Amino acid sequence: PVVDMLLGLLAAVALLLIGNFLRLDKLWAPATQPWSGLWWIITNLEIYAPIFVVLAWRKQSLTTVYLSYRGVWAKVLVGLAVGLLCSWLFLTLRNEPGRFAEVLKSSVQWQSLQNFPAVFLEGVALAFLFVRLQWTLGTRWALLIPAILFALSHVPGSVQQGESLFTICCFFILNTALCTL
Numbered sequence: 231p232v233v234d235m236l237l238g239l240l241a242a243v244a245l246l247l248i249g250n251f252l253r254l255d256k257l258w259a260p261a262t263q264p265w266s267g268l269w270w271i272i273t274n275l276e277i278y279a280p281i282f283v284v285l286a287w288r289k290q291s292l293t294t295v296y297l298s299y300r301g302v303w304a305k306v307l308v309g310l311a312v313g314l315l316c317s318w319l320f321l322t323l324r325n326e327p328g329r330f331a332e333v334l335k336s337s338v339q340w341q342s343l344q345n346f347p348a349v350f351l352e353g354v355a356l357a358f359l360f361v362r363l364q365w366t367l368g369t370r371w372a373l374l375i376p377a378i379l380f381a382l383s384h385v386p387g388s389v390q391q392g393e394s395l396f397t398i399c400c401f402f403i404l405n406t407a408l409c410t411l
Contacts, residue, residue, distance in 0.1 A: 231365035234288060238362035241280035242379055245355060249277045250386050267344035278351040281358045295357040356380060356409065377409035 285294070292298065317334075321327050336342055356376045364372035381402045388398045
């Protein structure tokens with residue numbers, strides 16, 4: 231379990247480094263759709279590759295990141311329901327509940343669908359690290375460490391967008407709390 235935890239942390243660091251390198255390197259990205267969207271999907275597969283390298287190296291199945299076909303339709307339906315609830319909650323917290331229909335409509339357009347692999351793989355990455363930390367450190371730390379890393383992974387983007395330190399700190403705390411919950 232300790233080796234798996236250390237490899238999990240190493241994969242998380244590699245993922246963050248690759249992701250931040252690719253955020254800076256836009257030389258090869260096509261400028262027009264749908265090619266730029268397809269490029270973004272391929273880029274995300276590259277970013278999250280360290281997880282799958284570790285899984286293959288350690289001969290571990292996808293069930294160790296909570297992926298299996300068992301009950302897939304129930305998982306999809308529950309995920310869809312939770313996603314709708316969270317979207318509504320997010321918009322309500324932003325005092326924009328009237329945008330819910332607009333968000334639903336835009337969620338099935340290419341501009342949104344091209345982000346599905348990135349969001350899905352973020353969840354896989356969190357599960358990957360959570361399980362390996364839980365094997366070694368227990369549930370409390372297994373919840374907190376990936377949540378902090380997830381929140382940290384969004385800091386460079388906020389800095390790049392010119393967000394204030396206060397906004398970045400608030401977003402970091404919110405991301406950590408939401409991920410932990």
